[in-house]
Amino acid sequence: MIGAISLISLGFLLTPISQPGSPLLAAQLTRSRPVVAALDYKDPDVAAEFAACQSLDTEAVEDELAASGIPVPPTMNDMDMRMMLVEMRMRKAGKIGTKKEKPKKPPPNANEFEKALYEKPVFRELFEEWQRTRNTNAMNLATEHLTNPRRAKERYGGTAKYDETIAKIEEALKAKKASVATSGKLAYSGFPANMGEAGVKMTLSAFGELVNFTFEENDDGMTCSGLVEFDGVDTAKAAIEKYDGMDMGLGNAITLEPQ
Numbered sequence: 340m341i342g343a344i345s346l347i348s349l350g351f352l353l354t355p356i357s358q359p360g361s362p363l364l365a366a367q368l369t370r371s372r373p374v375v376a377a378l379d380y381k382d383p384d385v386a387a388e389f390a391a392c393q394s395l396d397t398e399a400v401e402d403e404l405a406a407s408g409i410p411v412p413p414t415m416n417d418m419d420m421r422m423m424l425v426e427m428r429m430r431k432a433g434k435i436g437t438k439k440e441k442p443k444k445p446p447p448n449a450n451e452f453e454k455a456l457y458e459k460p461v462f463r464e465l466f467e468e469w470q471r472t473r474n475t476n477a478m479n480l481a482t483e484h485l486t487n488p489r490r491a492k493e494r495y496g497g498t499a500k501y502d503e504t505i506a507k508i509e510e511a512l513k514a515k516k517a518s519v520a521t522s523g524k525l526a527y528s529g530f531p532a533n534m535g536e537a538g539v540k541m542t543l544s545a546f547g548e549l550v551n552f553t554f555e556e557n558d559d560g561m562t563c564s565g566l567v568e569f570d571g572v573d574t575a576k577a578a579i580e581k582y583d584g585m586d587m588g589l590g591n592a593i594t595l596e597p598q
Contacts, residue, residue: 523569
């Protein structure tokens with residue numbers, strides 16, 4: 340089995356799935372548009388789902404797709420149809436198509452609010468929740484509290500809601516980054532490049548067994564970055580607590596971002 344099977348030939352569009360039975364769901368999985376990802380069969384979840392789909396007969400595969408509003412083109416072969424079912428199941432389980440875009444580093448002249456969105460993941464989660472619920476008042480207060488706290492208090496202060504919202508903002512700003520880690524996967528950056536792959540790997544493996552590790556030098560020629568996966572979330576949190584924000588004397592602090 341090839342490690343990563345591209346879905347280009349199927350014309351699948353990897354976007355968030357719609358509700359079962361809806362016309363939009365069928366359109367998402369059958370329209371011919373550029374593909375932005377592939378199913379990686381080295382991923383244990385994908386491999387397990389593929390094995391489960393292989394145990395079904397063709398009619399059962401067609402029936403399950405049809406039940407979710409996904410018509411199977413008459414010209415589609417059996418393997419492509421099973422791959423479509425794997426993708427559909429993975430989407431329903433929230434295992435693909437839900438990855439968040441990594442926040443962009445703010446420019447040197449960024450204000451305190453912009454810096455907080457990048458540097459404080461707990462605050463970013465709080466602000467994104469207010470965006471999802473369209474809590475405009477809280478978003479406005481958070482923005483102004485970080486850029487001009489005196490004006491924010493003059494404009495919004497004097498109410499219980501103000502005190503409650505400010506308390507949430509301050510709690511999120513002070514929260515440790517480790518608290519948002521939900522798996523052993525981290526993206527790291529800022530270790531000195533002259534440590535080499537072996538040196539960085541040895542440093543991180545001191546916290547526990549590494550399931551996966553990548554290494555590459557950054558464009559500045561002085562630091563490196565990559566991905567590391569520990570054998571558990573607690574190990575990842577310990578690494579964040581130890582090294583995230585540490586200044587290695589190169590002008591940039593080490594960052595360990597939960598993935």
